[in-house]
Amino acid sequence: MGRPPTNTKLRLLETAHELIWRNSYGAVSVDGICEKANVKKGSFYHYFPSKADLAIASIDWWMTNTIPFLDDIFSPSRHPIDRFTLLIDFIYEKQEDMRIEFGQVCGCPFITLGSELAAQDEVIGAKISAITQQKMSYYENALRDMIAMGLIDKNADVKLKAEEIYAFITGNMMLARIKNDLKFMKTSLKPSLMNLIGVQLTTEDLKKLTI
Amino acid sequence: MGRPPTNTKLRLLETAHELIWRNSYGAVSVDGICEKANVKKGSFYHYFPSKADLAIASIDWWMTNTIPFLDDIFSPSRHPIDRFTLLIDFIYEKQEDMRIEFGQVCGCPFITLGSELAAQDEVIGAKISAITQQKMSYYENALRDMIAMGLIDKNADVKLKAEEIYAFITGNMMLARIKNDLKFMKTSLKPSLMNLIGVQLTTEDLKKLTI
DNA sequence: TCTTTATTTGACTGATTAGTCAAATACGCA
DNA sequence: TGCGTATTTGACTAATCAGTCAAATAAAGA
Numbered sequence: 001m002g003r004p005p006t007n008t009k010l011r012l013l014e015t016a017h018e019l020i021w022r023n024s025y026g027a028v029s030v031d032g033i034c035e036k037a038n039v040k041k042g043s044f045y046h047y048f049p050s051k052a053d054l055a056i057a058s059i060d061w062w063m064t065n066t067i068p069f070l071d072d073i074f075s076p077s078r079h080p081i082d083r084f085t086l087l088i089d090f091i092y093e094k095q096e097d098m099r100i101e102f103g104q105v106c107g108c109p110f111i112t113l114g115s116e117l118a119a120q121d122e123v124i125g126a127k128i129s130a131i132t133q134q135k136m137s138y139y140e141n142a143l144r145d146m147i148a149m150g151l152i153d154k155n156a157d158v159k160l161k162a163e164e165i166y167a168f169i170t171g172n173m174m175l176a177r178i179k180n181d182l183k184f185m186k187t188s189l190k191p192s193l194m195n196l197i198g199v200q201l202t203t204e205d206l207k208k209l210t211i
Numbered sequence: 212m213g214r215p216p217t218n219t220k221l222r223l224l225e226t227a228h229e230l231i232w233r234n235s236y237g238a239v240s241v242d243g244i245c246e247k248a249n250v251k252k253g254s255f256y257h258y259f260p261s262k263a264d265l266a267i268a269s270i271d272w273w274m275t276n277t278i279p280f281l282d283d284i285f286s287p288s289r290h291p292i293d294r295f296t297l298l299i300d301f302i303y304e305k306q307e308d309m310r311i312e313f314g315q316v317c318g319c320p321f322i323t324l325g326s327e328l329a330a331q332d333e334v335i336g337a338k339i340s341a342i343t344q345q346k347m348s349y350y351e352n353a354l355r356d357m358i359a360m361g362l363i364d365k366n367a368d369v370k371l372k373a374e375e376i377y378a379f380i381t382g383n384m385m386l387a388r389i390k391n392d393l394k395f396m397k398t399s400l401k402p403s404l405m406n407l408i409g410v411q412l413t414t415e416d417l418k419k420l421t422i
Numbered sequence: 423t424c425t426t427t428a429t430t431t432g433a434c435t436g437a438t439t440a441g442t443c444a445a446a447t448a449c450g451c452a
Numbered sequence: 453t454g455c456g457t458a459t460t461t462g463a464c465t466a467a468t469c470a471g472t473c474a475a476a477t478a479a480a481g482a
Contacts, residue, residue, distance in 0.1 A: 003458040026237015114389040116235045171382025179324040213426040
């Protein structure tokens with residue numbers, strides 16, 4: 001009974017995510033999102049109580065979409081070093097796709113939005129912090145496997161190292177966005193990350209790490 | 212002859228810098244800056260052709276203010292390891308001051324603004340990229356001294372390592388802003404940075420590195 | 423005191439902003 | 453066919469936005 005659901009809400013989530021990622025929260029208007037999503041403003045406010053709510057919902061939606069990829073990349077069946085190299089591949093490819101399509105390296109949508117809004121809205125700060133924690137738990141898991149395999153120092157502080165890795169990758173994505181340049185990410189991020197993690201690689205191994 | 216200059220322009224630069232750093236470019240209005248700086252709007256546009264021009268001028272002004280501190284911290288007369296530990300102290304203290312005064316960890320003003328506006332305005336992207344380069348040159352200089360002193364691998368790629376350091380510190384500041392939390396910066400940033408640089412420290416040395 | 427020049431003022435515009443709402447509409451179901 | 457419900461529409465605020473401008477003012481030098 002009643003009129004069935006449509007994909008309007010999804011279109012709003014997708015459009016908002018893309019526009020905010022490419023530009024910024026402040027530079028994107030509700031009118032702009034509606035126009036691009038081909039949705040009238042009344043419909044927008046039928047689905048979301050405010051612009052801020054849409055932004056939060058869109059990052060939730062994006063994280064939900066991302067988890068299956070992370071589960072694949074960080075599958076316990078993979079060699080833990082491969083998990084990290086695959087992660088960098090995954091990040092790089094998405095960034096390069098967007099650079100080609102939009103002419104702009106877009107960086108991490110969570111961090112960019114979080115950095116912009118953390119001081120204005122503590123809900124978004126908490127949300128992004130939780131996502132950060134969630135991503136680091138993948139890293140911790142892999143690091144523990146690396147310890148078990150004798151690949152890194154068995155006394156390494158796994159939580160600390162995961163935080164270092166996250167900060168390092170995040171910092172690189174941010175700089176890539178600002179410089180609109182993926183050179184470092186393409187040629188140096190993998191070996192630098194391996195060095196940070198503390199894995200000893202042969203020169204031959206190192207050569208393979210450029211994307 | 213004629214009416215002498217006043218400090219109005221400086222007040223606008225200071226106020227804009229503080230408000231944008233604490234919040235974001237998009238969340239701060241020209242009216243807001245004028246009110247806080249106690250300047251009428253007409254005066255604003257007497258000194259700056261647009262809001263974007265003020266933002267750019269304010270980061271130039273801030274960088275100019277910062278250089279003497281960096282020159283001191285990275286003075287060739289200091290031990291190169293001290294230069295990096297002093298840098299972290301300098302960053303931490305400023306962040307902690309702002310957290311106490313405004314209730315908010317504010318992160319790096321250049322990176323926060325650059326990340327927000329890089330996609331909208333390529334002038335700002337280029338500006339922040341130049342600042343990034345300038346900061347990394349301090350790191351390169353210190354790293355070369357470290358090689359000369361036998362503190363790190365003499366075959367280390369200095370430019371690459373400087374970029375890693377910059378990305379790492381930057382990533383940490385960003386996360387501190389989002390989480391509104393300086394714990395990691397206080398307790399772990401120094402030893403993590405030393406590890407990234409590749410300095411071998413005794414356990415006793417390590418203990419000294421918490422701020 | 424008068425001229426010169428930089429600075430300041432405040433009222434103004436026109437566009438854009440987020441958000442509201444009552445009415446219209448589409449569709450599954452009985 | 454008609455009922456019930458979710459969705460869609462478009463016109464509507466009221467506030468805020470960046471930016472304009474002619475006139476007023478303040479001060480230093482002649």
